[in-house]
Amino acid sequence: xxxxxxxxxxxxxxxxxxxxxxxxxxxxxxxxxxxxxxxxxxxxxxxxxxxxxxxxxxxxxxxxxxxxxxxxxxxxxxxxxxxxxxxxxxxxxxxxxxxxxxxxxxxxxxxxxxxxxxxxxxxxxxxxxxxxxxxxxxxxxxxxxxxxxxxxxxxxxxxxxxxxxxxxxxxxxxxxxxxxxxxxxxxxxxxxxxxxxxxxxxxxxxxxxxxxxxxxxxxxxxxxxxxxxxxxxxxxxxxxxxxxxxxxxxxxxxxxxxxxxxxxxxxxxxxxxxxxxxxxxxxxxxxxxxxxxxxxxxxxxxxxxxxxxxxxxxxxxxxxxxxxxxxxxxxxxxxxxxxxxxxxxxxxxxxxxxxxxxxxxxxxxxxxxxxxxxxxxxxx
Amino acid sequence: xxxxxxxxxxxxxxxxxxxxxxxxxxxxxxxxxxxxxxxxxxxxxxxxxxxxxxxxxxxxxxxxxxxxxxxxxxxxxxxxxxxxxxxxxxxxxxxxxxxxxxxxxxxxxxxxxxxxxxxxxxxxxxxxxxxxxxxxxxxxxxxxxxxxxxxxxxxxxxxxxxxxxxxxxxxxxxxxxxxxxxxxxxxxxxxxxxxxxxxxxxxxxxxxxxxxxxxxxxxxxxxxxxxxxxxxxxxxxxxxxxxxxxxxxxxxxxxxxxxxxxxxxxxxxxxxxxxxxxxxxxxxxxxxxxxxxxxxxxxxxxxxxxxxxxxxxxxxxxxxxxxxxxxxxxxxxxxxxxxxxxxxxxxxxxxxxxx
Numbered sequence: 001x002x003x004x005x006x007x008x009x010x011x012x013x014x015x016x017x018x019x020x021x022x023x024x025x026x027x028x029x030x031x032x033x034x035x036x037x038x039x040x041x042x043x044x045x046x047x048x049x050x051x052x053x054x055x056x057x058x059x060x061x062x063x064x065x066x067x068x069x070x071x072x073x074x075x076x077x078x079x080x081x082x083x084x085x086x087x088x089x090x091x092x093x094x095x096x097x098x099x100x101x102x103x104x105x106x107x108x109x110x111x112x113x114x115x116x117x118x119x120x121x122x123x124x125x126x127x128x129x130x131x132x133x134x135x136x137x138x139x140x141x142x143x144x145x146x147x148x149x150x151x152x153x154x155x156x157x158x159x160x161x162x163x164x165x166x167x168x169x170x171x172x173x174x175x176x177x178x179x180x181x182x183x184x185x186x187x188x189x190x191x192x193x194x195x196x197x198x199x200x201x202x203x204x205x206x207x208x209x210x211x212x213x214x215x216x217x218x219x220x221x222x223x224x225x226x227x228x229x230x231x232x233x234x235x236x237x238x239x240x241x242x243x244x245x246x247x248x249x250x251x252x253x254x255x256x257x258x259x260x261x262x263x264x265x266x267x268x269x270x271x272x273x274x275x276x277x278x279x280x281x282x283x284x285x286x287x288x289x290x291x292x293x294x295x296x297x298x299x300x301x302x303x304x305x306x307x308x309x310x311x312x313x314x315x316x317x318x319x320x321x322x323x324x325x326x327x328x329x330x331x332x333x334x335x336x337x338x339x340x341x342x343x344x345x346x347x348x349x350x351x352x353x354x355x356x357x358x359x360x361x362x363x364x365x366x367x368x369x370x371x372x373x374x375x376x377x378x379x380x
Numbered sequence: 381x382x383x384x385x386x387x388x389x390x391x392x393x394x395x396x397x398x399x400x401x402x403x404x405x406x407x408x409x410x411x412x413x414x415x416x417x418x419x420x421x422x423x424x425x426x427x428x429x430x431x432x433x434x435x436x437x438x439x440x441x442x443x444x445x446x447x448x449x450x451x452x453x454x455x456x457x458x459x460x461x462x463x464x465x466x467x468x469x470x471x472x473x474x475x476x477x478x479x480x481x482x483x484x485x486x487x488x489x490x491x492x493x494x495x496x497x498x499x500x501x502x503x504x505x506x507x508x509x510x511x512x513x514x515x516x517x518x519x520x521x522x523x524x525x526x527x528x529x530x531x532x533x534x535x536x537x538x539x540x541x542x543x544x545x546x547x548x549x550x551x552x553x554x555x556x557x558x559x560x561x562x563x564x565x566x567x568x569x570x571x572x573x574x575x576x577x578x579x580x581x582x583x584x585x586x587x588x589x590x591x592x593x594x595x596x597x598x599x600x601x602x603x604x605x606x607x608x609x610x611x612x613x614x615x616x617x618x619x620x621x622x623x624x625x626x627x628x629x630x631x632x633x634x635x636x637x638x639x640x641x642x643x644x645x646x647x648x649x650x651x652x653x654x655x656x657x658x659x660x661x662x663x664x665x666x667x668x669x670x671x672x673x674x675x676x677x678x679x680x681x682x683x684x685x686x687x688x689x690x691x692x693x694x695x696x697x698x699x700x701x702x703x704x705x706x707x708x709x710x711x712x713x714x715x716x717x718x719x720x721x722x723x724x725x726x727x728x729x730x731x732x733x734x735x
Contacts, residue, residue, distance in 0.1 A: 053536075053537075054416060054536055056533075056558075057533070057536060095553055095554045095557055096557055100530075124529070124530035130457055132457070165530055166526055166529060166530065169522070169523060169526040196554070252557050254557050254558065255556075255557035258416065258557065258558065258559075258560065261416065262409075262416060262560040265408065265409050265412050265415065265416075266405045266408055266409060267408075281560065281561070282561065283548070283561040283563055302680070302685070302688045302689075306680075313423055314423055314426075314565065314566040314601045315563075315565045315566070316421055316422035316423055316426065316563045316564055316565045316566065317563070318421065318547050318548040318549045319547065319549045320548065320549040321548070321549075351696075354696065354700040355549050355550075356549075356550075357700060357703055357704055358550060358703045358704075359696070359699055359700040359703050360669045360672070360673065360696075360699050360703075361547055361549060362673060363669075363672070363673065363676070363692070363695050363696040363699045364696050364699075364700075366692045366695075366696065367692050367693050367695075367696035367697075370688070370689040370692045370693065371689070371693070373689070374686070374689050378686070
């Protein structure tokens with residue numbers, strides 16, 4: 001009788017201790033089996049309150065299947081997860097389309113949490129990546145051989161992955177130093193290069209990799225993800241505001257989530273997020289302001305234009321933002337002929353280049369607007 | 381005794397004089413206990429730094445005001461030693477990486493990693509992250525900006541970055557998409573007037589309203605400049621004399637005279653004289669783009685209609701070359717010569733039309 005009671009008492013204690021132990025120790029492994037979008041927040045506990053994680057990390061895809069919209073890459077990576085070989089990869093595409101997320105998720109699935117550290121070398125632009133590092137660190141890492149099993153006995157692919165994130169900021173020399181290394185170590189190592197502009201990667205490298213272009217996310221996918229997040233976080237948001245988030249994000253998932261989180265932080269717990277708020281946060285210039293600018297151009301008065309441009313600078317709007325939005329406006333403007341539009345657009349291209357080179361915003365904007373003005377009022 | 385600019389700088393978000401909505405937003409952001417990386421942008425003298433310091437204070441309390449200056453040393457891969465001074469408190473560190481020129485990448489890589497890899501000791505009482513304030517981000521090289529990208533994500537748990545710049549045009553999109561942008565527009569004339577009146581009242585001075593408006597207009601919507609000008613007026617003469625011209629910096633007058641010289645006569649000899657004057661401005665550390673803008677403003681007042689457009693295009697063209705080139709005097713001079721040519725042709729055509 002007493003024996004039984006004792007067992008009865010011990011059981012729950014042990015169970016809870018076990019649970020606590022699991023929670024504390026194997027947080028990383030919970031990352032692996034996914035589905036629940038909430039990641040391993042339990043490991044970073046503090047005063048019983050979970051540490052707040054930015055949503056861009058919280059909702060980063062945890063498995064390859066989670067990655068939205070990039071079907072070709074997913075198909076290839078899935079195959080390699082099932083056991084076939086993996087080519088050297090080159091991911092390119094605009095920011096926020098999931099390039100880094102995809103390869104991180106894939107390598108985590110391939111190797112599991114324990115092996116991940118030994119098998120994956122991640123180098124990004126924040127690390128020193130000159131030719132010396134390629135020659136020594138990368139080469140050394142690549143030359144290590146890898147076994148075909150995990151410590152727990154499960155099979156895993158017999159190679160290592162070197163992720164070179166933001167590869168377009170690598171020097172030409174460093175890239176050429178990579179060439180031979182890539183081939184010679186192909187038995188034990190796969191490279192994954194990630195960049196925004198494939199044109200900045202030298203030809204010999206691109207020909208050694210399977211290239212995958214990451215598409216800009218489509219409207220419905222981005223919106224459905226955003227809605228999912230909103231539901232998960234319990235935010236009140238109407239459709240027009242979600243639409244605004246999409247419009248300001250340019251298909252950049254990270255930017256969209258960032259905007260959403262900022263908006264929800266700004267309006268507090270119970271306030272609903274509105275369209276205006278989104279525009280306000282994302283630094284987009286209001287339509288009225290742009291219309292006013294274009295009307296100023298019609299006035300054919302240089303003084304008014306000068307005041308208007310000064311005002312842009314004082315309001316703190318970025319010239320590149322003005323350029324972006326003005327471009328959409330000009331294209332759809334009825335009062336200009338096609339030829340005039342082309343003149344204006346050419347000037348826009350030039351101004352954009354000059355701005356990137358670091359030219360003064362005021363002067364460049366003045367030059368652009370005076371071109372528009374002369375096209376509008378004098379027909380070129 | 382400190383300058384009025386520092387003396388009356390608001391120290392908490394609720395005391396800010398303008399952009400109150402934004403201040404309320406920031407406050408709510410901070411109250412959440414956590415916030416994303418911030419990118420604060422706006423023209424100079426709009427109060428970016430003031431807002432950053434207010435936010436920090438709101439976050440950590442008065443402790444952030446105990447500042448100390450430190451000199452950190454970094455070594456580039458080519459074994460060159462760099463020294464950069466940082467201003468820091470227990471909770472934040474402020475650095476202007478563009479001080480070290482094209483080696484700023486090294487500073488970013490080392491500094492942020494150093495800060496970010498150390499956890500706060502006592503996370504129960506403090507926030508569990510530190511803050512790195514980077515100023516003049518728009519002057520960072522592309523390399524340095526790329527170096528920021530992944531770092532910003534990787535060390536999100538232990539550190540937040542506040543970037544401060546004049547324009548986001550020169551900040552790469554990858555960084556922009558990782559930050560919450562906060563636009564600080566310049567205060568309006570009315571707002572500056574209000575601040576000036578308030579400051580004078582606190583100083584126990586009477587500032588006539590016309591005078592305040594005049595200073596505000598002269599300041600070009602730059603609050604810091606307005607306050608400095610106001611203080612300068614006070615030193616020169618008190619009680620304020622409304623009719624008195626507000627004194628401008630010497631170099632502005634000098635620049636205006638130069639512009640008049642260009643408009644008066646267009647000849648190689650005059651070009652040489654102008655060149656000497658431009659040199660003088662440059663040796664007094666007036667930035668070349670400011671000279672260019674100043675010249676343009678004055679020169680445009682003598683041109684009309686179509687000519688203006690042409691001059692503006694040329695100014696933009698030469699200023700762009702100036703940014704790319706090495707010696708600014710060449711480009712300034714090229715602009716002056718070009719203007720002379722355009723203007724002279726215009727004048728001659730005008731005379732030819734008369735006959």
